[in-house]
Amino acid sequence: GQQLNQSPQSMFIQEGEDVSMNCTSSSIFNTWLWYKQEPGEGPVLLIALYKAGELTSNGRLTAQFGITRKDSFLNISASIPSDVGIYFCAGSGPIQGAQKLVFGQGTRLTINP
Amino acid sequence: NAGVMQNPRHLVRRRGQEARLRCSPMKGHSHVYWYRQLPEEGLKFMVYLQKENIIDESGMPKERFSAEFPKEGPSILRIQQVVRGDSAAYFCASSGQPYEQYFGPGTRLTVT
Numbered sequence: 001g002q003q004l005n006q007s008p009q010s011m012f013i014q015e016g017e018d019v020s021m022n023c024t025s026s027s028i029f030n031t032w033l034w035y036k037q038e039p040g041e042g043p044v045l046l047i048a049l050y051k052a053g054e055l056t057s058n059g060r061l062t063a064q065f066g067i068t069r070k071d072s073f074l075n076i077s078a079s080i081p082s083d084v085g086i087y088f089c090a091g092s093g094p095i096q097g098a099q100k101l102v103f104g105q106g107t108r109l110t111i112n113p
Numbered sequence: 114n115a116g117v118m119q120n121p122r123h124l125v126r127r128r129g130q131e132a133r134l135r136c137s138p139m140k141g142h143s144h145v146y147w148y149r150q151l152p153e154e155g156l157k158f159m160v161y162l163q164k165e166n167i168i169d170e171s172g173m174p175k176e177r178f179s180a181e182f183p184k185e186g187p188s189i190l191r192i193q194q195v196v197r198g199d200s201a202a203y204f205c206a207s208s209g210q211p212y213e214q215y216f217g218p219g220t221r222l223t224v225t
Binding site: 102 | 117119144146148153154155156157158161168169171172204208212213214215216217218219221
């Protein structure tokens, strides 16, 4: 089935540093979503992107929908301890169907205080 | 403003038993989705339902798994004759607007 390649798989950073992660696909997507998951919990929606080239912010988080519709990135500025968790990209598009989300493998973020 | 509710949060079943997982969508949401997550992996789509209708079940195993979303009450994911490979976290999501899916806390199924 269709897959998203998410990188990096894990990140170890110092508190206060900026973070960048991205997702790529071999086929186009119409929607990109970014989620954060903490241990024992469900994914929490952070940002939703609907148009190629769209740049959207949510506090210290910024995400972009790639112009080719095959990629997206998420940036976190000035990281704090509560940013720790696993970040997933997810997309939906014309191949898999509008309502079916395909997820990346996740980026595990660890922050040293 | 309650979010997506799932119960139970943890479920232990012996091989061959049945597992029933329940999901109540967010208020006002009429679209329900079920996903499965194995350890250290992303979520995998299973099924998409609206009230009394299965819209897309392309991710559901052909045998032993079924889902429903009745006119009244929660959506149910049912796994008959569970096997060890069914052990996973099962997440329900709901949406009102297209595409923005909000997830519940999940049910962690352990098959012994």
